Amino acid sequence: METVKITINDIELRVPKGRTILEAAKMIDIQIPTLCYLNMEGFHIANQTSSCRVCLVEVVGRAALVPSCSEKVTEGMVIRTDSAKAVAARRMSVELLLSNHPKECLTCQKNLECELQSLAQRLGITDIGFEGEMMNYEIDHSSLSLVKNPNKCIMCRRCETMCNEVQTCGILSAISRGFDAYVGPAFHLDMVDTSCTFCGQCVAVCPTGALTEVNNVRDVVDALNDPSKHVVAQVAPAIRVAIGEMFDMDPGTITTGQLATSLRRLGFDGVFDTDFAADLTILEEASELVHRIKHGGRLPILTSCCPAWVRFFEHQFPDLLDVPSTCKSPQMMMGTIVKTYYAEKLNIDPKDLVVVSIMPCLAKKAEAARMEMDVDSMHNVDLVLSTREFGAMLKEAGTNFAHLPSSDFDSILGESTGAAVIFGTTGGVIEAAVRTAYEWLTGEVLKNVNFEQLRGLEGIRSATVKIGDMDLNIGIAHELGNARKLLEEIRQGKSHYHAIEIMACPGGCIGGGGQPYHHGDMEIIRKRQEAIYREDAGKTKRKSHENQEVLKLYEEYLGEPYGEMAHKLLHTKYTAKDRI
Amino acid sequence: MKINTLSQLSKLREDGAAVCQLRESGIGGGSTAEILVGMATCGVAAGGKQTFAALERALRNRGLSHVRLVKVGCIGSCYCEPTIQVNIPGQEPVFYGNVDEDAAIAIVDSHLLKGNVLESNRLQIGYEKAGLNSKGQKKQQRIALRNCGSVDPENIMDYIAFRGYEALGKVLAEGNPEAVVNSIKASGLRGRGGGGFSTGSKWQATAQQPTGEKYIICNADEGDPGAFMDRSILEGDPHSVLEALAIGGYATGANKGIIYIRAEYPLAIERLKIAIVQAEELGLLGKNILGSGFDFTVELRLGAGAFVCGEETALIHSVEGGRGEPTKKPPFPSISGYLKKPTTVNNVETLANIPPIILNGAGWFSGIGTEKSKGTKVFALVGKINNVGLVEVPMGTTLREIVYEIGGGIRNDRDFRAVQTGGPSGGVITKADLDTPIDYESLKEIGSMMGSGGMIVMDDSDCMVNIAKFYLGFTRDESCGKCTPCRIGTKRMHEILERITNGEGVPEDLVKLERLGNTIKISALCGLGQTAPNPVLSTLKYFQDEYKAHVIDHKCSTGSCKGLLRYRISEEACTGCRACVKVCPVNCIHLANKPAYRIDSAVCTRCGACLAACKFDAVIVE
Numbered sequence A: 001m002e003t004v005k006i007t008i009n010d011i012e013l014r015v016p017k018g019r020t021i022l023e024a025a026k027m028i029d030i031q032i033p034t035l036c037y038l039n040m041e042g043f044h045i046a047n048q049t050s051s052c053r054v055c056l057v058e059v060v061g062r063a064a065l066v067p068s069c070s071e072k073v074t075e076g077m078v079i080r081t082d083s084a085k086a087v088a089a090r091r092m093s094v095e096l097l098l099s100n101h102p103k104e105c106l107t108c109q110k111n112l113e114c115e116l117q118s119l120a121q122r123l124g125i126t127d128i129g130f131e132g133e134m135m136n137y138e139i140d141h142s143s144l145s146l147v148k149n150p151n152k153c154i155m156c157r158r159c160e161t162m163c164n165e166v167q168t169c170g171i172l173s174a175i176s177r178g179f180d181a182y183v184g185p186a187f188h189l190d191m192v193d194t195s196c197t198f199c200g201q202c203v204a205v206c207p208t209g210a211l212t213e214v215n216n217v218r219d220v221v222d223a224l225n226d227p228s229k230h231v232v233a234q235v236a237p238a239i240r241v242a243i244g245e246m247f248d249m250d251p252g253t254i255t256t257g258q259l260a261t262s263l264r265r266l267g268f269d270g271v272f273d274t275d276f277a278a279d280l281t282i283l284e285e286a287s288e289l290v291h292r293i294k295h296g297g298r299l300p301i302l303t304s305c306c307p308a309w310v311r312f313f314e315h316q317f318p319d320l321l322d323v324p325s326t327c328k329s330p331q332m333m334m335g336t337i338v339k340t341y342y343a344e345k346l347n348i349d350p351k352d353l354v355v356v357s358i359m360p361c362l363a364k365k366a367e368a369a370r371m372e373m374d375v376d377s378m379h380n381v382d383l384v385l386s387t388r389e390f391g392a393m394l395k396e397a398g399t400n401f402a403h404l405p406s407s408d409f410d411s412i413l414g415e416s417t418g419a420a421v422i423f424g425t426t427g428g429v430i431e432a433a434v435r436t437a438y439e440w441l442t443g444e445v446l447k448n449v450n451f452e453q454l455r456g457l458e459g460i461r462s463a464t465v466k467i468g469d470m471d472l473n474i475g476i477a478h479e480l481g482n483a484r485k486l487l488e489e490i491r492q493g494k495s496h497y498h499a500i501e502i503m504a505c506p507g508g509c510i511g512g513g514g515q516p517y518h519h520g521d522m523e524i525i526r527k528r529q530e531a532i533y534r535e536d537a538g539k540t541k542r543k544s545h546e547n548q549e550v551l552k553l554y555e556e557y558l559g560e561p562y563g564e565m566a567h568k569l570l571h572t573k574y575t576a577k578d579r580i
Numbered sequence B: 001m002k003i004n005t006l007s008q009l010s011k012l013r014e015d016g017a018a019v020c021q022l023r024e025s026g027i028g029g030g031s032t033a034e035i036l037v038g039m040a041t042c043g044v045a046a047g048g049k050q051t052f053a054a055l056e057r058a059l060r061n062r063g064l065s066h067v068r069l070v071k072v073g074c075i076g077s078c079y080c081e082p083t084i085q086v087n088i089p090g091q092e093p094v095f096y097g098n099v100d101e102d103a104a105i106a107i108v109d110s111h112l113l114k115g116n117v118l119e120s121n122r123l124q125i126g127y128e129k130a131g132l133n134s135k136g137q138k139k140q141q142r143i144a145l146r147n148c149g150s151v152d153p154e155n156i157m158d159y160i161a162f163r164g165y166e167a168l169g170k171v172l173a174e175g176n177p178e179a180v181v182n183s184i185k186a187s188g189l190r191g192r193g194g195g196g197f198s199t200g201s202k203w204q205a206t207a208q209q210p211t212g213e214k215y216i217i218c219n220a221d222e223g224d225p226g227a228f229m230d231r232s233i234l235e236g237d238p239h240s241v242l243e244a245l246a247i248g249g250y251a252t253g254a255n256k257g258i259i260y261i262r263a264e265y266p267l268a269i270e271r272l273k274i275a276i277v278q279a280e281e282l283g284l285l286g287k288n289i290l291g292s293g294f295d296f297t298v299e300l301r302l303g304a305g306a307f308v309c310g311e312e313t314a315l316i317h318s319v320e321g322g323r324g325e326p327t328k329k330p331p332f333p334s335i336s337g338y339l340k341k342p343t344t345v346n347n348v349e350t351l352a353n354i355p356p357i358i359l360n361g362a363g364w365f366s367g368i369g370t371e372k373s374k375g376t377k378v379f380a381l382v383g384k385i386n387n388v389g390l391v392e393v394p395m396g397t398t399l400r401e402i403v404y405e406i407g408g409g410i411r412n413d414r415d416f417r418a419v420q421t422g423g424p425s426g427g428v429i430t431k432a433d434l435d436t437p438i439d440y441e442s443l444k445e446i447g448s449m450m451g452s453g454g455m456i457v458m459d460d461s462d463c464m465v466n467i468a469k470f471y472l473g474f475t476r477d478e479s480c481g482k483c484t485p486c487r488i489g490t491k492r493m494h495e496i497l498e499r500i501t502n503g504e505g506v507p508e509d510l511v512k513l514e515r516l517g518n519t520i521k522i523s524a525l526c527g528l529g530q531t532a533p534n535p536v537l538s539t540l541k542y543f544q545d546e547y548k549a550h551v552i553d554h555k556c557s558t559g560s561c562k563g564l565l566r567y568r569i570s571e572e573a574c575t576g577c578r579a580c581v582k583v584c585p586v587n588c589i590h591l592a593n594k595p596a597y598r599i600d601s602a603v604c605t606r607c608g609a610c611l612a613a614c615k616f617d618a619v620i621v622e
Helices: A021-027 A084-099 A115-122 A158-166 A201-205 A217-225 A243-247 A256-266 A274-294 A307-316 A330-346 A363-367 A387-397 A418-424 A428-442 A480-491 A523-537 A548-558 A564-570 B006-015 B017-024 B041-045 B048-061 B101-113 B156-161 B166-174 B177-187 B199-207 B229-236 B238-252 B266-281 B312-319 B348-360 B362-366 B399-406 B440-445 B464-478 B484-501 B507-523 B527-531 B534-542 B544-553 B579-583 B609-613
Strands: A003-008 A011-016 A038-040 A045-047 A056-059 A078-080 A146-148 A173-175 A182-184 A211-213 A230-235 A270-273 A353-359 A383-386 A460-467 A470-478 A499-503 B034-038 B068-072 B084-087 B094-096 B127-129 B140-142 B215-220 B256-262 B297-303 B343-347 B376-383 B389-394 B416-421 B427-430 B454-459 B567-569 B589-591 B597-599 B619-621
Touching: A003 A021, A011 A021, A021 A056, A021 A078, A045 A158, A056 A084, A084 A115, A084 B484, A084 B507, A158 A173, A158 A201, A158 A480, A201 A211, A217 A230, A217 A353, A217 A383, A217 A387, A230 A256, A230 A274, A230 A330, A243 A387, A256 A270, A256 A387, A270 A274, A270 A330, A274 A330, A274 A418, A274 A428, A274 A548, A274 A564, A307 A363, A307 A480, A330 A353, A330 A363, A330 A548, A330 A564, A353 A363, A353 A387, A363 A383, A383 A387, A418 A428, A418 A523, A428 A460, A428 A470, A428 A499, A460 A480, A470 A480, A480 A499, A548 A564, B006 B017, B006 B156, B006 B166, B017 B034, B017 B084, B017 B156, B034 B041, B034 B048, B041 B048, B041 B229, B041 B266, B048 B068, B048 B101, B084 B101, B094 B101, B156 B238, B156 B266, B166 B177, B166 B238, B166 B348, B177 B199, B177 B238, B177 B348, B177 B362, B199 B238, B199 B343, B215 B238, B215 B312, B215 B348, B229 B238, B229 B266, B229 B348, B229 B376, B238 B256, B238 B266, B238 B297, B238 B343, B238 B348, B256 B266, B256 B312, B266 B297, B297 B312, B312 B343, B343 B348, B348 B362, B376 B399, B389 B399, B399 B416, B416 B464, B427 B534, B464 B484, B464 B527, B464 B534, B464 B544, B484 B507, B484 B527, B484 B544, B507 B527, B507 B534, B507 B544, B534 B544, B567 B609, B579 B609, B609 B619
Parallel strands: A003 A078, A230 A270, A230 A353, A353 A383, A470 A499, B034 B068, B127 B140, B215 B256, B215 B343, B256 B297, B376 B454
Antiparallel strands: A003 A011, A038 A045, A056 A078, A146 A211, A173 A182, A460 A470, B034 B084, B084 B094, B140 B389, B376 B389, B416 B427, B416 B454, B567 B597, B567 B619, B589 B597
């Protein structure tokens, strides 16, 4: 590897060519503060706008300071990160940002998670020398998923990078100019009037409180406090490997048992696992796949579990609405089954049922309100909390989460297989589907359920799985920009896949917009993924069609998978939407 | 008709030689008289169209229909627009200024009919043209502006007559792009848009990139308040820019030129469009130019009016259809520019210098100017000066010469205060530095900069704090908002200046201004932000007493800062006539000590109505 010799704060070192000053400094443990900079290593996602000017350092011989996050080292470069000139300039950038930032930290949703706040603390800023006018935009509460507060926008452009470069949605970009500039939709549109998919990746990377989720904790507490309501909870697969991070547990700690216990202690009347519905989804989706293969239906089939992805193709590929599976997502299947089967079983009026989902996702909040999903004019799911909101709810209640005893989810919607838990990661849904489709198509028992070729974190992966004498071509994409590439192939008639799995977020639901903040540390996402596969490996049943409670549900209520009743309750339709 | 060879081009030039001579010297200029009418935006705005129509009518009515009427660009004498030039074969051309309809008729009657120059409107034009002719030692020397006012910008034949496209033909015939780059390098030409970077080195950087898709962009996003030389060149001599782009394209290996021009320049856009069509028709743009095998096309892109799009990376993003905002350099556009391909970005005036350099040689050009700043520079001389307009002078000319000898001194014989150069990115030059030779380095040394060449002259009635506030207000509004120091820093500096000019300043504000200014300078992302504090820092340096008067005594000596003025009524002089009371728009004048009235300062808006109404000099302004 070609290296260059540089000097940082009198320390001489050789650094691989192409590194930034920031990376070089890190090699010798020299800390340079950053703010707008975000490098999601291994995911090919980086925000290097150099706009905040918080990482400025002095390069000897240059009149102006340089942003260390993006300036690459060159041979003989002499750098000072600690000169008074650099320190003062960095401080002024932060002071200026603070001078235009609401000082409502105590009640801000990002309190103690805010990178501007921690930066101010780190730099010891106790007094802002430049008071003046502050931005005064209206807060956008238009969507069910996220809240946009332009007044807290610091123009770091991280959300823009996620929205444009990663998700290729192009909703968020810098608008207006000068002091009035902030990141938002063109023409100051409300988020709900755009083609936003509500994937929440903008929220996941926002360093301040400019983008946060719609907080539904109070609504959930109110429901729990209402004696006339029967409140049930469901927990998505990706929660169990992430929520521990909010309670100082190592990333990748599995907390399935604690989750069930904590929900019960908070007063939920039914504590269910979305994994149950994931198994149910596989029965429907694998049936649909088999049906399409056997009857010459439209191929490839695309998974439809991810609501951001659903909105994405409705807005961006309205001509391809017949391609995705018609299956509702596990969250919505669970809601439907609770309000029909479960309600009948317990003899509860569905109107008195409140279904609360704990999801790693912000798009799930919007999905819950989709009219297409309603059964008998009733929403399947009433309230959706993100992992973060649920974690906050537990903290407020004083739950000692890490040390809770384990318990199981409630029967009759609590059993799940290993195939369900891997829904939480990219590649998981399709692997689960293959496990079932294999046995259905061949009539043989699948001995090795681990389809390693489908796993990983590459943005687009493909594999061919031999099922009997058939080669099943499988495509997997996470992040919508990668999904777009596969969809363009389909649109152009060039796709050779039979089935494609799409998840909108980096890594799938483990990297969802509602998960505990990773602050750019993508090792966390990797650990969550490992935990998902660990949880799968530890299960005795690892194929969805072996889930006894699911089979019982068909026997007692739904009839055949992909049958008439299943169609009515578990399938949905899509609507072409504008691209704005 | 297509021109396929250099000799065909030469033939066309020879055909037009008579016209050229007539306009240059009047000697041997054929047999037909002509009148050139300045019809750039400035001329049109001053009534050029009416003058043109009046001339047309007058000529027709007097049986002089054979006299040609030609629309030309701007000769730079804005202070006396509309201007015309009367060329009679065998006689020295005569320039006239302030030619309204009556003057136009008078000129036809007197000069064309009777042969008597109408002295009342005669203009003495003090410049010589680039290597084309010499009229002795003049203060001005026109290279970039050489054809402005001499050629019909909508007629390519005029341009060809003035050696147009000959430079392109020459480089294509020689077939050595590297030699072109070397020649521009040797000429010492530096970017006229403000940066002052060596044009030849810029070309070289692009040329050295591997062969493939490359671009050359003309930056016509002229945005400095008070600067309009690029507009003038594009309106008066659009082909010179097209020719230079083709030469640059050839030298750097680009087959596509883009002119990024602000949409606020409709006339320049129209003339460029015409020029492109004409050049394409003659085969001077397009495929296989002059049989050389070199292809080159030019496309226009309109800017939506953001000052920051003059910064080359922002400009490129704008051309690409993105938000006009700068990105960090490196990578420089020469390596990764438009569509991430090697791209040269040159300013209009820079390009206008290229053909004469090719024709007259690098040595000729480097013989003009100072050691490090070669050639000439066009300045837009505006403000409190008698001869407002465009001037082109050799580098090294002193400010005194420009202001007093070319500019005709300060208007109304007031005292010279300062000149702002470099527009909102520059600083002030004071009386003490009037004899500084103007070049890139000297201006930088005294805290200003060359910039694009705006020169705003201020007299002793201009408050320097207010002026600094004006410029900072401009950059604050034009900041793209990308980086913190520029987005918020300029806003905070402007707020401080607002306070000071409203009489609410405190001495500590000056410390804050300096601290903010010095930090923004080294921490902003692009040139706009890094230079934004210059007007404040430079006035703080040279006019510190004035700032102190504002924040300590709360006084503005020029009376410009209305917030610092106090209107009061002298009890001795007031007769109680109530004239002031009747005109006060905010009813803040009340009876105090009968018969005298008093002004309530807290309500007073300092409009001055009472002052104007008082017949007894009782209203006093302090």
